[in-house]
Amino acid sequence: MAALSAWFWNERFWLPHNVTWADLADPAPGVEYPKAGHLLSALPLALGIFAVRIFFERFIAGPCASMLQIQTELSRRAQPNAVLEKVFTSITKSPDSRHSEGLSKQLDWDVRKVQRWFRHRRNQDKPSTRTKFCESMWRFTFYLSIFTYGMRFLWQSPWMWDTRQCWYNYPYQVLTSGLYYYYVTELAFYWSLMFSQFTDIKRKDFLIMFIHHLATIGLISFSYVNNMLRVGSLVMCVHDASDFLLEAAKLANYAKYQRVCDVVFVIFGIIFFGTRLIIFPFWILNTTLFESWQIIGPYPSWWLFNFLLLVLQVLHIFWSYLIARIAFKAIVRGKNWFVFSLFRWLEDGSCLSASLPIEICRSFC
Numbered sequence: 001m002a003a004l005s006a007w008f009w010n011e012r013f014w015l016p017h018n019v020t021w022a023d024l025a026d027p028a029p030g031v032e033y034p035k036a037g038h039l040l041s042a043l044p045l046a047l048g049i050f051a052v053r054i055f056f057e058r059f060i061a062g063p064c065a066s067m068l069q070i071q072t073e074l075s076r077r078a079q080p081n082a083v084l085e086k087v088f089t090s091i092t093k094s095p096d097s098r099h100s101e102g103l104s105k106q107l108d109w110d111v112r113k114v115q116r117w118f119r120h121r122r123n124q125d126k127p128s129t130r131t132k133f134c135e136s137m138w139r140f141t142f143y144l145s146i147f148t149y150g151m152r153f154l155w156q157s158p159w160m161w162d163t164r165q166c167w168y169n170y171p172y173q174v175l176t177s178g179l180y181y182y183y184v185t186e187l188a189f190y191w192s193l194m195f196s197q198f199t200d201i202k203r204k205d206f207l208i209m210f211i212h213h214l215a216t217i218g219l220i221s222f223s224y225v226n227n228m229l230r231v232g233s234l235v236m237c238v239h240d241a242s243d244f245l246l247e248a249a250k251l252a253n254y255a256k257y258q259r260v261c262d263v264v265f266v267i268f269g270i271i272f273f274g275t276r277l278i279i280f281p282f283w284i285l286n287t288t289l290f291e292s293w294q295i296i297g298p299y300p301s302w303w304l305f306n307f308l309l310l311v312l313q314v315l316h317i318f319w320s321y322l323i324a325r326i327a328f329k330a331i332v333r334g335k336n337w338f339v340f341s342l343f344r345w346l347e348d349g350s351c352l353s354a355s356l357p358i359e360i361c362r363s364f365c
Helices: 002-008 021-025 036-067 082-090 097-107 111-125 129-155 177-197 206-225 229-254 258-295 300-332 337-348
Strands: none
Touching: 036 129, 036 177, 036 206, 082 097, 082 111, 097 111, 129 177, 129 229, 177 206, 177 229, 206 229, 206 300, 229 258, 258 300
């Protein structure tokens, strides 16, 4: 174990040239640097956030859903059947026609009855609109709160206005209480999402979201241990800028406030494209790739950190393409009148009354 620990915490990987762990182990009185042990405090905080979520969804989001007349749908439950249940748990889609015919002969059922059973069984596992509303309201509240805190903290931080400050005197950069709380709270939230995935209704994207949360936890933890907290705080704030708007659009969708959903989603799309395709590459990647190269120079963990950020940028481009494709299809089909009116308003200064459908929002639900 000692050899494995020494290999993992190799100074030549984690730290710039001529810097050792001993240099960071004994700072001046009143000065503290990030340590890997600090990340353990995120685990009990994650359990606390998970408990707060349960309380919030039951006693705050639930009554709000009732006020908006969002009730749990009573879907028809499939009758118990061991043979069909075994088939259902072993496949991700409904059985094809040949397989359905085989099951109908085995059970002496009509083929349509078999297909109807699978349809009812799928609907049985789908979360209700009320459940999704409560979940989105919790995420909206957290994302808005953490974004507000992050903006308030970064507004007073010099590295928000001059990104070169992220690298001056690196890695001897003091860990402030505000930066610590920002990082640990974000990390704890994603740990809480990992916990809640195993208690929530299992969805089709379970594995994808599990990997996403795991990668996010890894990237936050890696940047903390490497004391790249300043640029890491900028990365988190850029991503939080649009997340709460997407959840707000979902809330409007579930409450059937279509026009509110339309407007919020358009604002979300504008901010998403602006932050992920403009601010992130030309502000964040510019400082991590070029300004840091000039000030501290590259080293192994520097290469890994930038590689992960570049992978993240590729995902930004892919997600933006998907959003743009969905919006384009809606426009071509003549259903997205709000966006059409927005283009017309930009061209001639007029704007028609708009009624954007919720198909785009549904694709994210």
